[in-house]
Amino acid sequence: MKLRRDIFQAIADPTRRSILILLASQTMTAGAIANNFDVARPTISKHIQILNECELIGSSKQGREIYYHIKMNKMNEVDLWLDQLRRIWEDRFDNLDNYFAKIQNKKS
Incomplete structure (x- = not known):
């Protein structure tokens, strides 16, 4: 059984809300998303993971890159x-x- 996080907990975090705003305008790689923040990339990756687990964002692989988009x-x-x-x-x-x-x- 896949554990699903609560979307309201996900959007409670200001960084995750900012990521959603970024993805509302365009698809982006994790690196491109991370470039918009003054935190370590693994921190942004964790935020992306939470948003993905909540199904607020999706991903598609294009070559070696994974692009994220808002759902x-x-x-x-x-x-x-x-x-x-x-x-x-x-x-x-x-x-x-x-x-x-x-x-x-x-x-x-």
């Missing part, structure tokens, strides 16, 4: 959760607006 379909899982949270907060703000309007009308 937008997995990002939809994050977007769905954020959308649910957004709706809850919008409902709360709507209720607050209604309350303020009600007390404002009582004052008038």
